[in-house]
Amino acid sequence: MDTLAATARGQEGPAPQVWVELPDGQTVTAEFLARIQQPSGEWWCELRLTVWAELHLQGGKVAPEPCEVLFKAPARLVTPIDGTDYSAVPTRRPGPPIHDRLAAEFTGRWSLQPMPTPPGQKPRRILHYENCWLGDQEPTLTLDQARRALVEGAEPCEGCGAERLNELRFPPGQTTT
Helix, strand or coil: CCHHHHHHHCCCCCCCEEEEECCCCCEEEEEEEEEEECCCCCEEEEEEEEEEEEEECHHHCEEEEEEEEEEEEEHHHEEECCCCCCCCCCEECCCCCHHHHHHHHCCCCEEEEEECCCCCCCCEEEEEECCCCCCCCCCCECHHHHHHHHHCCCEECCCCCHHHHHHHCCCCCCCCC
8 A cells, every 4th residue: 555545544444535526427436545736736636446346266257356546636526525534634735846856966067078970970979967987078067058958969978867857858948849
């Protein structure tokens, strides 16, 4: 059982129930596992619904078996059930944007190492973090300059963590075309 489910269930049994509207308009009860605030500010709910599944037995027999389905739904489609205590349901808010996490992790400088290429081919450059033992250039680039170099075709070094910058390929304000 995952941590969120265990937290929401507590020691006494299943998580509190809510009504949830399904895409076809049906309303069913589901276990309320977590409230989740999206980076946009919109709220979603993590829910668990128990449905039937096939249990294949020896001899080709099939028996019904409960099966838990975890899913998320917009909070606007979830309705509390009167008299139910939701105080144990955890609330999750978004962490810092990935750019901020990378900036906190990579506080140093970056370098671009030119690689030998045959005449007439596009020059190759490898991006290294300042403590990389493979880099042979003075690290002078900022995080945003390093990310821009990747966008412009530099290859991230796999030895120093530069490939992590692919998590956020485009600098703030730049979009794909």
